[in-house]
Amino acid sequence: MKYLKQTVYILALAGAAALAVNHVPRTRLSIADFDPRPDVTAAAREQDLPTVDLAEAFELFNSGGAVFVDSRPSGLFVQGRIPGALNVPEKESADGLAQFAGMVSTEERVIVYCDGNECLASIHVAEQLRARGYRHVGVFFGGWKEWTDAAYEIEWD
């Protein structure tokens, strides 16, 4: 019982210290107002990357007007992806990019996506594609989540 009692004491002490120190303005985190989710749209704007929404992505998919790039880890890519998408995982992007460059011309329109609107992998891979000379690179922020929520066609290995 000593264990439980002391645990409660320590948790109370630490909680009180934490909330007290959180009043110090320098590092203060507004618990109610701060939104810790990465602001991916701002990140894309900063990089000057064009974005497409679900409807545009779906249209490009149907018309074959763009090559889709899945920037998620390969483990997820094989489990399910937008049909025809090529995998350039953010983590091993050097290999993925080299392979991709061998298959897709730099003139083609390329749309990069990742999990959904809270991941930055698509932006990172899009930047690297642009650095490799791809001129028409866009990001589909809704990503895998919006695509599957809309129950659009998928493929897997």
Place this chain on the structure above:
Amino acid sequence: MQLILNPIFQFLCRAVLGGVFIWASVSKIADPAAFAQSIVNYKIVTAPVWVNLAAVIMPWVELVAGVLLILNVWSRGAWTILTGLVLVFSVLIATTMVRGIDIACGCFGSSDTARVGLGLLVRDLALLVPAALVFLKFRTQDATTVSAAPAAVPEEAPAS
């Protein structure tokens, strides 16, 4: 067994377990916003209010429990919290691996770029070694207190 119960050895065990958590807490206390983002990356808790509360309070729990364990004050409570955190983190790391999410650990603040993976899981579980050694000491201490108690009973018995 003698070695395990040796006070200096016990101090070292407490210093390793407590020290790792103190070290981990400092940069998180200095930048709670960055730690909040690390928590969101795990995609288990994403509601801002809960994430922020955890980001503010958790580093302090690590710090206070780490210091108390080393000082041997309320050491059983501190041990319970730190061992519990080691176990919770290992479950988090394992589920993150299974879900195929590739993120930075954030364990030692946002400048810690170690990725969540098997190496990290091993590193985390290694902390159970000093934790177990400290627990052995508690067990031995508690056993001696308990075994001392029955010895007192026969002395009282003839009086009744």
